[in-house]
Amino acid sequence: MKAPQNRASGHVTTGVEPSRRFCVAPMMDWTTPHYRYMARQLSKRALLYTEMVTTGALIHGDTERFLHHNAAEYPLALQLGGSNAGELAHCADLAQQFGFSEVNLNVGCPSDKVQNNMIGACLMGHPDIVAEGFKAMQAATDIPVTVKHRIGINGRESWDELCGFIETVAAAGCKTFIVHARIAVLEGLSPKENRDVPPLKYDWVYRLKAKYPQLEIIINGGIKTVNECHQHLVHSDGVMLGREAYHNPWILTQVDSEFFGEPEKTVSRHEALEAMYPFIEQELARGVYLGHISRHMLGLFHGIPGGRQFRRYISENAHKPGAGLDVLRQALAKVPQIDAATAFTEA
Incomplete structure (x- = not known):
């Protein structure tokens, strides 16, 4: 069918199914349109994901604001939080109307707020509800529908229960599972602690791929380097990085060459930021604050001389009334121009 128009930006998708060989995880307050454009x-x-957006926010809130993005962000997946099959179907249809490349169901967020609304990791205890929601989403859209989940939740942490979850959702038609290789502890740990405290069990994700070779299994959780990605790709179909891709975004410059066989990136950090100036000016004109x-x-110059001064200058000045591109130009002036491929360790 004809690629749908992105009503938020006035552009259309390419119509190409995204590759999940390398993904950047959905992260609340972090994977905003501004991070994704950078x-x-x-x-x-790299396949980019939005922050999780709940079905309630899309149906009852400002739909345009929540789904706003720029076509330059493609390939881009929308992550949904919800459990009502009808609402999920409606929002999956919205994802296609707004030009997203994929729609993903969140079955991994452990926060109390989403649990109380039957959203996120608590749904691992209700695989039938996930299967019903997935089936409704798939019927409502032509774009890929995927599920992101944990390897279990407290009280349901066995290998057999994980396999039961996978098999139930796969029977509804799901072919792609993005697996955070930790359980989620639904009581007593904060969402932040849930990203660190439960031990990683990468071998469980490897075993899933071995047991269900017909499924696409993407591994997520604690991955920090390109070398680690290559090691995981021996046992899985794709990798998903979260915090490392945010705090050290320069790692993304290796993605196209390392995982897709394309020429190495030759842009410098200065050039990458300067290339954003027209976009930033547009956002400032829309009334968005520079901060x-x-x-x-702030992580663009992570680990190189001048990086701390760059971060400090922006942190101290971007929030001021009328702050604009001059703040970024002054911050850039504090970092020496270096060759794109050169790596430094910050003192």
Whole structure:
């Protein structure tokens, strides 16, 4: 069918199914349109995900605001939080109307707020509800529908229960599972602690791929380097990075060459930021404060001389009334121009 128009930006998708060989995880307050636009300057092939958006927010809130994005962000997946099959179907249809490349169901978020609304990791205890929601989403859209989940939740942490979850949802038609290789502890740990405290069990994700070779299994959780990605790709179909891709976004410049066989990135960090100036000017003209944009760029010079001064200058000045591109130019002036491929360790 004809690629749908992105009503938020006036552009259309490419109609190409996204590759999940390398993905950047959905992260609340982090994978905003401003971060994603920057990430796309560094990698054209990495699959990007939005923050989780609940079905209630899309149906009863400002739909345009929640789904706003720029076509330059493609390939881009929308992550949904919800459990009502009819609402999920409606929002999956919205995802296609707004031009997203994929729609993903969140079955991994452990926060109390989403649990109380039957959203996120608690759904691992209700595989039939997940299967019903997936089936409704798939029927409502032509774009890929995927599920992101944990390897279990407290009280349901066995290998057999994980396999039961996979088999139930796969029977509804799901072919792609993005697996965070930790259980989620639904009581007593904060969402932040749930990303660190439960031990990683990468071998369980490997075993899933071995047991269900017909399924696409993407591994997520604690991955920090390109070398680690290559090791995981021996046993899985794709990797998903979260915090490392945010705090050290320059790692994305290796993605296209390392995982997709394309020429190495030759852009410098200065050039990558300067390439964003027209976009930033457009956002400022829309009334967006510079600080809401620049906070996502603080890691761009992670680990190189001048990086701390760059971050400090932006942190101290981007929030001031009328702050604009001059703040970024002054911050850039504090970092020496270096060759794109050169790596430094920050003192």
